[in-house]
Amino acid sequence: QMQLVESGGGLVQPGGSLRLSCATSGSIFSIYTMGWYRQAPGKQRELVATITSGHSTNYADSVKGRFTISRDNAKKTVYLQMNSLKPEDTAVYYCNGRTRVVDSWGRGTQVTVSS
Numbered sequence: 001q002m003q004l005v006e007s008g009g010g011l012v013q014p015g016g017s018l019r020l021s022c023a024t025s026g027s028i029f030s031i032y033t034m035g036w037y038r039q040a041p042g043k044q045r046e047l048v049a050t051i052t053s054g055h056s057t058n059y060a061d062s063v064k065g066r067f068t069i070s071r072d073n074a075k076k077t078v079y080l081q082m083n084s085l086k087p088e089d090t091a092v093y094y095c096n097g098r099t100r101v102v103d104s105w106g107r108g109t110q111v112t113v114s115s
Helices: none
Strands: 004-005 010-012 019-026 034-040 046-051 057-059 067-072 077-082 090-100 103-105 109-113
Touching: 004 090, 004 103, 019 034, 019 090, 019 109, 034 067, 034 077, 046 067, 046 077, 057 067
Parallel strands: 010 109
Antiparallel strands: 004 019, 019 077, 034 046, 034 090, 046 057, 067 077, 090 103, 090 109
16 A cells, blocks of 8 residues: 655744645555645644645645645655645644545644744
8 A cells, every 4th residue: 555755844934835745655646636634733634635636636725825736646746835824834734645445644744834
């Protein structure tokens, strides 16, 4: 099954930008729906964005117009470009890969938006 490793998290000021990457291995990447989810302390995990094998995208209302999900099938990598970051974006961000049969998760990367 798929293995996923997130990178690119860190500390950024409000209004700043970060680009998260999720490198995958062990599966046929091109057939997976990929997604980014996040979980803040004391809150449940929530969907941030998804991208299908056909490159259709879906975003949470809270990030529309600010975040962009993309995928590079040749590199077997999915990205999340985050612009105009807000303190409420602070969370651990998890990468997900899913088919009808399997559902795989990375270990997460911390994003902190603070002055």
